[in-house]
Amino acid sequence: MPQDDPRDSSLETKFAPPQTWKQESADGLATSGMFLAGLIMVTRNRILAWPSLILGVSAFINQHPLRTKEGSTPPIGNLMLATFALVASYLPLILKPSSPAPSQQQTPLDFGPK
Template identity: 70%
Template sequence: MSQNDPRDASREVKRVPPQSWSGESPDALATSGMFLAGLIMVTRNRYLSWPSLFFGISAYINYHPLRTKEGGQPPLANLALAVAAVVASYLPFFLADPQRSSQPVKLV
């Protein structure tokens, strides 16, 4: 520092956050569950629907309102999207096609 600087260099202290602050950790399970649910809606892959439902339930159970960001997704929306993905992936099995009604159902 120069001689005419009024700040005292001996009183400088490195800034340290308090111990009560916790680092913001992204909710990876909820994010991947939402991504998988959207992927299932497009591809109708029923094998990916069950992990998506598991991620949705896990996000609902591990939801802590005091530790979430302002713009975070509510856990019920994540769970509802996961349930809708399971329903959408299995819906073609329950809907009858009038042209194929005489043929046996072939499960893939």
């Protein structure tokens, strides 16, 4: 048998993954950004929308494709959710109808025209 035969059992070595693959940890900032984006959608708090967007951009920039598990969610979803939360929190300011003139305003118990 030739010395460089790949089927030779004496040439076998133990498989050792690189050091960066041994530690699979969840990204805490990305998880916090996703939670904040969901909280913004529910409460429509405009102040929390900006930190959520920053955390979403951070998760997108710091993604490590070789460290992610097979079925994990890519960080682009986190960034899109943060962007849509920002839009949803500011959308009522843009689409808010103009209020009627002061003489035409109705009180809560006034149902008919004056």
